[in-house]
Amino acid sequence: MxxxxxxxxxxxxxxxxxxxxxxxxxxxxxxxxxxxxxxxxxxxxxxxxxxxxxxxxxxxxxxxxxxxxxxxxxxQPEFRDEAWQYIDARVNERTIGDGRAMLRKHGRLLDRIERSTGVSKHILLAIWSMESSYGEAxxxxxxxxxxxxxxxxxxxxxxxxxxxxxxxxxxxxxxxxxxxxxxxxxxxxxxxxxxHTQFIPTSYKAYAVDGDGDGRRDIWNSIPDALYTAASLLKNNGWRSGETWGYEVVLPPGRKFPGGQMTLREWQRIGVVRANGEPFPRPGQQAELKVLQGRDGPAFLMIRNFFVIKRYNNADKYALGVGLLADQIAGFPPPSRDWTRPFTRLTVAESEELQQRLKRQGFYEGDVDGKIGPMSRSAIKAFQASRGLAQDGYASMEVLEVLRRR
The missing domain is CATH 1.10.8.350 (Bacterial muramidase)
Known part of the structure; x- marks a missing residue:
């Protein structure tokens, strides 16, 4: 900058x-x-x-x-929202597109940080998105x-x-x-x-970096300071350079799995394999199985860097959101198995249309931004009640289609 x-x-x-x-x-x-x-x-x-x-x-x-x-x-949505609710709100076409735009805009800075700290630039972008919507907040x-x-x-x-x-x-x-x-x-x-990267004061004091060389560590106004500071936290908590955070896996049917960690080789021996069919690159690594929606949703074997991300926010949903968003900013596909939702998911553009139609009918007073929060959910429930529908508050294609018929 x-x-x-x-x-x-x-x-x-x-x-x-x-x-x-x-x-x-x-x-x-x-x-x-x-x-x-x-x-x-x-x-x-x-x-x-x-x-x-x-x-x-x-x-x-x-x-x-x-x-x-x-x-x-x-x-606190990390602990109250369903996994699919939490991830949908944070990993979508808008956050991915904005992340790629920020990569183009700040590519030299991000490359410099990655070289000096070993922390993935895509992970830093995902954290920036999760924490402040790339500074918009x-x-x-x-x-x-x-x-x-x-x-x-x-x-x-x-x-x-x-x-x-x-x-x-x-x-x-x-x-x-x-x-x-x-x-x-x-x-x-x-x-x-x-x-920009949402540091509590004690973490700021421990990890803050003057990334732009002006003598101050200003994570409010300096993007270099903010991103270097985020990388500093991850590096100092054991980030492993050049490694991923986890692997999507397929579980063998009908088997219960032990808690805790085993090597990837041991997981594979009991039938847990990568969803893309490829071998684990480091089969001796310790890994822990995470199934945030049980067998109804995607399954992952998490390795060291996943738990380093949790030093930023000690919630599985948060760390998974960061990992998934980082991968998709980098150009990798989403998980092969989607979450099981009780409705048909909307795109961001369709969510904006839903908010706009609710606003026109007097149910919604917030911003038309495609972000479905408490105000949007309350408006959906009020609309559903007015039509004699089940009041679940979900921003769904089913609700949008009813609104379109009006």
């Missing part, structure tokens, strides 16, 4: 970040308990190396907890939270995440204190994940 491009992006994002910070942090009536928590935690932060002036600036306009953070904390105020407020909210109101949130809040303030980003620029997800 040229310095001119970077400075222009930085100026735009800085303005957006200021809007995000101020829009949700200074309501007319303060929450007394939350305000007391902020005052009390100051001493802890200072004792752990945070400058009191940095702390005071970070919370100068924070008055109440972020209610949206608490709502999102109760819904950073331009949408509705998806951004002011990180000090978000983490203080979790520390104050979410017992399960309180310890995590306190440590992340201290780390986030130290990032601003170091000068990598202004306090006002600390924007991210509901859980404090930040920048």
């Amino acid at each position: 040229t310095k001119g491009c970077k400075s222009g992006l930085a100026a735009g994002l800085a303005a957006l970040m200021a809007v995000v910070m101020m829009a949700g942090t200074a309501p007319a009536r303060a929450d007394a308990g939350f305000q007391q928590w902020i005052r009390d935690f100051r001493a802890t932060a200072v004792a752990n190396g945070v400058d009191g002036r940095v702390y005071d600036r970070a919370f100068a306009n924070v008055r109440t907890p972020d209610a949206e953070v608490l709502r999102k904390a109760r819904f 950073l331009t949408q105020p509705g998806r951004l939270h002011y990180v000090p407020r978000a983490l203080a909210t979790l520390a104050y109101a979410d017992r399960r995440r309180a310890k995590f949130a306190r440590s992340q809040l201290i780390a986030a303030l130290k990032i601003a204190q170091r000068g990598d980003v202004a306090v006002e620029g600390l924007t991210g997800s509901w859980a404090g994940a930040m920048g």
Whole structure:
């Protein structure tokens, strides 16, 4: 990225970040308990190396907890969505096409990162897509939270995440204190994940890289910094250069399989073979069987790099999504066996048509973007109820055909 491009992006994002910070942090009536928590935690932060002036600036306009953070904390798609739902939303013709476009645009940078770290450029693109839609999420105020407020909210109101949130809040303030980003620029997800590649503050402190050589590690405004940082995490957690993440396999009928890991050679000996009929290139590697939809869906033998991807997000669906998207960006075909869905799947263009038709009939108020989230599913259910249909909320060809008849 040229310095001119970077400075222009930085100026735009800085303005957006200021809007995000101020829009949700200074309501007319303060929450007394939350305000007391902020005052009390100051001493802890200072004792752990945070400058009191940095702390005071970070919370100068924070008055109440972020209610949206608490709502999102109760819904995590990695653990609630069906496997096919999760993968369909993240591995589709749009994310694959956008990934290939980004490969063309940032090919030299990605090649340089791959040479210096050994981490696959296609894996980095897939992570970038999964984490921020290739940076698109950073331009949408509705998806951004002011990180000090978000983490203080979790520390104050979410017992399960309180310890995590306190440590992340201290780390986030130290990032601003170091000068990598202004306090006002600390924007991210509901859980404090930040920048193009969505690093929580402690992971940022451990792995962040100055990829463009300007003396700062700025994963919000610098694509080189963000991608080098993602590669740094994978490399330092044991990424094996030149190896894949796993293999689609075919299971022999009627047999139960042991849990845990065996060598690929041992898996093959009991009848588990590659779906494409080719031999395993390194039969001595340890592998673990993953069947996220049981025998109704595709099956995979996962090797070391799959579990390294899980150091980014400790969910099988996430790591599988990254692997499948990376392969298809690289030009490999999708799994030979598809997921079993209770409906006929839509393309992204058909999903946009469905949203548009729901909007015209007054059921949907969100963006027409082909992304089927909670708002789209609620609109589909309302439409189904109005027609006396089963209210499953699925964005299906069956629902679209009913809408088309209108």
